[in-house]
Amino acid sequence: MASALMVCIPAVTAEPDWAAPLRKYVSSSAYLEDIGRAIAGLERLIAPGCTRELKGMQRRELRIVAEPVFFGALPIPQGGQWREQMAIDRCGETVLHNVLVSGIEGDSPHLTLLLPGSSKADGKLQYDASEAAFAIAGARAGRKCREGARRIVDTRFVRYLGRSAEAAPAERLWREVWTVRLCDSEVRVQIDFAPDGKGSFTFRADLPQSSP
Structure with a gap:
C-alpha cells in the first residue's frame, strides 16, 4: 500500500541502532493498515462523496521528531516520535495527509492526525x-x-x-x-x-x- 520507505534521519556519523527495526516496523502491513484507517476516517469527513475506501496510499516522507526506542527483540517501538506524510488518491486528485506517531512503553504507538496538506508547522x-x-x-x-x-x-x-x-x-x-x-x-x-x-x-x- 505504501511505496519505498524514505526515512529522514538527523545527520549522524553512522546509522543509529533504531533505524533498521523502525524500517521493519513501519513497513509492516498491520502498521500501514492502522495509518490507512486513520486517514480514511478523516477523508470521510472532508470528502464523503469520494472516499468509500482509501485508494493509492503512498508514503512521501517519514521524518523523525524524537529518536524511536526499541527494547531488546520487541518489534514495536516503546518511545520516540515521527511524522508520516502519505499521499492518497481522492477522486483522481492526489492529496496529502500527515500523521504524528508516538511510541508508548508497554502499548502500541499512538496516532495523531495532523492537518492535511503540505504545512511545515508542527x-x-x-x-x-x-x-x-x-x-x-x-x-x-x-x-x-x-x-x-x-x-x-x-x-x-x-x-x-x-x-x-x-x-x-x-x-x-x-x-x-x-x-x-x-x-x-x-x-x-x-x-x-x-x-x-x-x-x-x-x-x-x-x-x-x-x-x-
Missing part, C-alpha cells in the same frame, strides 16, 4: 494557528458555524520568506495558505510563521494577498 503550532484561521475565515464569510461544521481541509506551503530558506530550520520564516471549510463554503487564509526568539514559532493570519 502539531502544536497547527493547533495554535487554527483558531486564528477560523476567526479570519468566519469574518470573511460573514457567518458563524458550529464547531462540528468547520474544518481546515487543506494546507499549502507557499514559500520561505526573505532569505530564510538558507537558514537553520529554527530560524526560518515561511508562508502557507490554509483552506477553511465553514458549513458549506470555503475560505482561504494566509498564515505567516516566524521564530519567536524563544525556540518556537509565532504566526500571523490574514486573507491571502494577490501574490502570496
Whole structure:
C-alpha cells in the first residue's frame, strides 16, 4: 500500500541502532493498515462523496521528531516520535495527509492526525494557528458555524520568506495558505510563521494577498 520507505534521519556519523527495526516496523502491513484507517476516517469527513475506501496510499516522507526506542527483540517501538506524510488518491486528485506517531512503553504507538496538506508547522503550532484561521475565515464569510461544521481541509506551503530558506530550520520564516471549510463554503487564509526568539514559532493570519 505504501511505496519505498524514505526515512529522514538527523545527520549522524553512522546509522543509529533504531533505524533498521523502525524500517521493519513501519513497513509492516498491520502498521500501514492502522495509518490507512486513520486517514480514511478523516477523508470521510472532508470528502464523503469520494472516499468509500482509501485508494493509492503512498508514503512521501517519514521524518523523525524524537529518536524511536526499541527494547531488546520487541518489534514495536516503546518511545520516540515521527511524522508520516502519505499521499492518497481522492477522486483522481492526489492529496496529502500527515500523521504524528508516538511510541508508548508497554502499548502500541499512538496516532495523531495532523492537518492535511503540505504545512511545515508542527502539531502544536497547527493547533495554535487554527483558531486564528477560523476567526479570519468566519469574518470573511460573514457567518458563524458550529464547531462540528468547520474544518481546515487543506494546507499549502507557499514559500520561505526573505532569505530564510538558507537558514537553520529554527530560524526560518515561511508562508502557507490554509483552506477553511465553514458549513458549506470555503475560505482561504494566509498564515505567516516566524521564530519567536524563544525556540518556537509565532504566526500571523490574514486573507491571502494577490501574490502570496
